[in-house]
Amino acid sequence: MTAGVHETTLGLDHRKLGMWVFLGSEFLFFGAFVSAYILYLDTTAGGPGVEIFDIPFTSISSFVLLMSSLTMVLAHNAHTRRDMRRMRMWILATAGQGAVFLGGQIFEFTVFYKEGLNLTQSPFASGFFVLTGFHGLHVFVGILLLLSLYSLTLTGKVKPDQDLKTEMIGLYWHFVDIIWVIIFTVVYLIPDLLMEA
Amino acid sequence: MSQSTPTTSRRSVFSRPRAEKGFTSWITTTDHKRIGIMYFFTVLVFFTLGGAESGVIRAQLAQAEMDLVTAEIYNQVFTMHGLTMVFLVVMPFGAAFFNYLIPLQIGARDVAFPRLNAFSYWMYLFGGIFLYSSFLLGGAPNGAWTGYAPLALDGVSNMAFYAIGLQLLGVSSLSAAVNFIVTILNMRAPGLTFMRMPMFIWMSLVTNFLLLFAMPIIAVALFMLQFDTVFGAQFFNPATGGDPILWQHLFWLFGHPEVYIMILPAMGIVSEILPVFSRKPLFGYAAVAFAGAAIGFIGFGVWAHHMFTSAIGPVARSAFALSTMFIAVPTGIKIFNWVFTMWGGKLRFTTPMLFSIGFVSMFTIGGLSGVTHAVVPHNAQQHDTYYVVAHFHYVLFGGALFALIAGVYYWFPKVTGRLMSEKLGRVHFWTWLLGFNLTFGPMHMSGLLGQPRRTAVLPAELGGTVELYNLLSSLGVVVLAVSALVFLFNLIASIRAGAASGPDPWDARTIEWLSESPPKHYNFAEIPVVSHRDEFWHRKYAEDAAGQPVAVPAGGSEDHVTAEAAAHGEGDHDGHHIHMPDPSYWPLVMCLGFFPVAYGLLGPTPWLIGLGVVWVIIGFFGWIIEPVAEGDDDDPIVEDPAAPRSGVAAH
Amino acid sequence: MSTTETHDPAQAAGGHVDHHPGPREYVRIAIILAILTALEVSTYFVDFGALAIPLLVVLMGIKFVMVAGFFMHLRFDTKLYGRLLYGGLFGAIGLYAITLIVMSFDGAPRV
Structure with missing residues (x-):
């Protein structure tokens, strides 16, 4: 039913508009988790609190995720120029950086577990793991989308003139990235500063 | 505008299903009209179940100190009654109308994402089945539909089913919301500006924005509850410092917009029906539209009035009391506009009109008792009593359900091409009105006399008056049950052998009546060009010098789809090719995968979750890989400088 | 179409x-x-x-x-997209800020 964009009321593509509508609602989703985390910042039930964070380590993985946005937009740019070889290369690079980020998160989680911070420990721990876990799930879904886009360009299902598909996955990916921009500051950096103060 | 991918001649797993009749055609359909019909019949089934549960409740409370069912069963039944009526009846009832009417009223051939639409329906159905399967799997949730922690955390209340089941229904609502918002914003017929949209479309747009922003909140609350009950997280557990009040805030942050999600579609339906049977345009169109939008905004800012007796302080109480009183203003504006629409009109008291008037009056009563809740001391007095039960049944039953039934009577000829029996309709209306008031009217009094909600036994110490009120309520349910049977009989008999309705039985005003009844698969052979509010009316009538409507001679208006014109539009090849979305298996296949995920999450059973996730992913791939026979999804998008802009001036 | x-x-x-x-x-x-x-x-x-x-x-x-x-591409795209994104963002900030303020500073007096 999706027609050319010039045939729609607003002159916009349905799918892109739908993606933006969905992304707008996602703030309410992550916002609630962030609120719970902030509320329970000091509620550690005697267990480890924010001092457990390894800021340098998280900074590196945050940086990797931020840079994956660059490769994503380059992939889209290559797609608009019909340069499918470059596009595929950047898509793989993006998925790879996403995987590095996810690996970093898994590593971080296991370290925390070993140091005595686990899901059932305290409201603080629950808030932290579930918030960052759901963000990780979003990254994971993003990687799946990128890899399917990659393979579908190989089979010819996604054609060189269908850069909208790359753009939409890109929107999702950048969104997951800006959510992490917020999480990195609000969940890691500011509480850590408050801790020291 | 562009080349369409030719249908592949070889059939494969990924070929689109072709059946146009029979079971397969229904389970693979992506037609918004069929999906709307499936929503409606599913709602009827769940309404019967929810009604049966209310019968158990009223039987138990018919007299003091009865022990017809155990407290355990009673708790399950009232919890499921609430969940059923809110999430499986009123919300999807609204969705049934969204599905059927939005494309028809905006002059489109389908919704923006037909397969996503099918997905929403299957998620709703499976979410309902999942919730009800709890009765067979160790008992239904029994911690009330509000699921307050810490009771909800206790295994005894079975709330894992609640957390996961509502999550599925939330996915359904959220995807439907995205779909309908895009449809309304982006698929309106030429000339159908915002201020020409039928009022039902306005209210649908507001409702779907409310859904869009409210569903993620309850999703988070439910995830937290689920992590607490299933995985041992500590969000709401006071033992480690968790705060049960957080649940209340999150639940009502969603829960109050939810109230308007249920009532706004009903308001839209009534705003369509009253003008038709008053033979007058809607009074104060802009005021009604903006009052609806205002309700949507303010509806997000009143949630804590559900928590006046909970842990919120005096400043918050005052602020939320004010905002709650304030939201009565746009609601009042609407009621005045409906009354003034009828004022001086040529009223025809058909069944849909009767139900609409019933809506306006009953909803006003419910609205007034709602304003009394905004008064904090009064609220403290009536909190958790039957007064509250009376209030929300007056707005949800006397309000939403009356209007939704009015909509069924009104659009039945559109869907079937037949009329429902007016005589039975009248019997239905008057018994429904009587039974409703008999059931819920006395609850105001018994509540103010101190009868608490959610207790399995009516305590004898409340006295004979309260007992009498309860007996009246229980008798009212019997009247309602009889009335519902009349409706069901009327519905089935009219589907089978109702009188033919013709294309415009009510002398209607909006463009869904331009198409045939029932509409063809593609809705409109020619997309209508809209130049007025109440477009269809303006095509039928011109004004004479005195401002009185005069009928335009037949054929006098342009692109009116006559029966003959549509007759040779049979099939898709009437000279111009109409691209319609193909049926698809994949929404159903994908949704089935959520069953293993949901049951796996109860345990948790990792292999079951894994199976479900893989299943869903396979379904997702099938969805994106399946061919698009009519070249809809895969049209190159002309949004790109390098791509040839093949058909810029297609119109 | x-x-x-x-x-x-x-x-x-x-x-x-x-x-x-x-x-x-x-x-x-x-x-x-x-x-x-x-x-x-x-x-x-x-x-x-x-x-x-x-x-x-x-x-x-x-x-x-x-x-x-x-x-x-919000800077180069239609304003509607930006409104949806920032509408969701500020809506969420507003709602959750009020919630946190009420929960942290205006709880009911505890006995």
């Missing part, structure tokens, strides 16, 4: 896509983002005193707007 006209003159005027930046600009933006991130992380090592938290919030905002504006 509908014959709906384009109502938005800005869109009808044809390809807004032309104004999208090229790879060079994207890399430049990424470098700025990297510098901002380095500045953020530096608050962990260097003591900014009372300025640290406002600085972090501002940096977060700048990074957010830059990614949304350039990488998500």
